[in-house]
Amino acid sequence: MRREVLNDPAITAAELKKNHPALLGNFSVRTIQHRLQISLKLPTRRAAKKPLLTEAMKKKRLSFCKRYRQWTPEQWKKVMFSDESTFRLVRMASTTVRRPSDVSRYHPKYTVKTVKHPDSVMVWSSFSGNKGRRGLYFLPKNVTMKGANYIEVLRDHLLVPYAIHECEVFMQDSAPAHRSKVVQKFLTDNNIPVLDWPGNSPDLNPIENAWNEMKKAIAKKRPTNINELKQALTKLWVEMDLSYFTKLATSMPKRIGMVIQYKGNMTKY
Template sequence: MHYSLFSKVLFVFIISVQYIHGVRRFLSVTETARAVQQLEDGHTQREVARRFGVSCSVISRLWTRFQTCHTYSRLPGQGRSRITSARQDRYLRTLALRNRQYTARALEHAFNGATGVHVSDQTIRNRLHEHGLRACRPARGPVLTPQHRVNRLRFARSHVNWQARHWSQVLFTDESRFHISTCDRRVRVWRQTGERYAQCNIVQHDRFGGGSVMVWGGICIQGRTELVVVNGGSVNAARYNNDILHPVVRPFAGAIGHDFILMHDNARPHTTRITRQYLDRETIEVMEWPARSPDLNPIEHVWDLISRRIAGRNTAPQTIQQLTQALLQEWMAIPQYMIRRLIISMRNRCRECITARGGTTSY
């Protein structure tokens, strides 16, 4: 007897907990009108509550309100009053916009000190959510001084009206280093609560990369250069001239014609005296490129695409030789129409740079 009574009580408790956490606590005006119509048709409050997925108390309150006031909407003054006024909410929004990197706790202290109204950090989040502000990871970009912005803006304004026929004469080049072991934070895992540090949910990588390969490449609308693997260190002025400019860039420039333009950044090997003398001797025109502008160089997207394709392979490269072979294969496997589309986007890149007043763009 006692066992059956205990079982009934336990069953009612479980059902109550599931009911409280699994149903809504309010209905919209349209749903309220439908619920009232069903009550007037003779359905019980329990049946209506089950159909709309709310508790019986919700149906009871709206039915009482309708019989008393003949309205479907909530009466003014119902619910807990807000501790902050509309003016204080606007001040909180302004405070968050002026201090973008403040945490909710820091905004709480600043708001309490300025207004004298003590609110919790969760209230701060709720008010900012109402204004469409949410905490997100910031975008990353290079450090830009005022002079960098001026140079970027000047470049964008002078090239924003270039058409595809103008960009077709430009060879975009750059060096990039690829590591065997990388962790770009893009890989996601399916896990349950409390399994963050389970062995199956940990992506292991070497902090120092476990070995790397430096490569150089160039792209244009008509094609691309061969991928040059720089063995044994980084690129210096002598290697840049002997291994890249003379055997790769010079023949490519001859194939394009007299209007050929070389684009390379302001790295030290590109601006040394011997490099400039060689380019002048070979009559190769060099595009004046603003410093710290990787977002304006379309080849950066090619490097990112190659990195993604290598990371997505069924068997990741384990040695320098395997990584080098994978880089050469993926470089040649990139469709030319993707490269063309990246270079055609230079007009939009310049427009965004002008809009940002020389600042970082979304590219």
């Protein structure tokens, strides 16, 4: 049974009972769950959510990491890392409540309110390990990011900071707008080399850690409108100091080493 669970970690106790009627038919599902947790030391745990990677994606990730595994922390400090992220106004509420047994579970006080399309903002920013973060730019609402829009962002928020930070290369993910010919020409014309970043690799981009920290903080603050959300995000971003971003940039050798160790698969980052 242990071998079967290790081969299929998502299998349920009910499925195990169905698969092995002779062995487990006389045991309740709860008893099987207890044995898995206590005797076999296989408790149920919340699975980490990671992007699905095809073999081709893993190969590209591995190739990228092997190409840059000799880079030193000092070299990574001269990279201008960038990314967009979406922050939603409505945080995920708890799905459990304490309700008296004589009260309907559908009583408004004890239901979890959901919103189909919570209001949100999308931000873009960048940082280097040399001089830390740049400003937090709020992208226009309901505007699909295309090459022309992205060039405006780069023109207004990258060109000068890139020089001030004394960076030697620019990092952006492989979103379609980023890979468009007009954007590639713009960067080439402005003498900004770009890392050939592999797709579906948020674990390699250290700015994702900053976004995640901000999302946790926003969930606790619970802003009630878009203006409050923007103010809270700006404050959180400004409060992140240089040492934090230096630490993120210089974590790249470890990230790269872990991708190589995992043969292109997702890592803990």
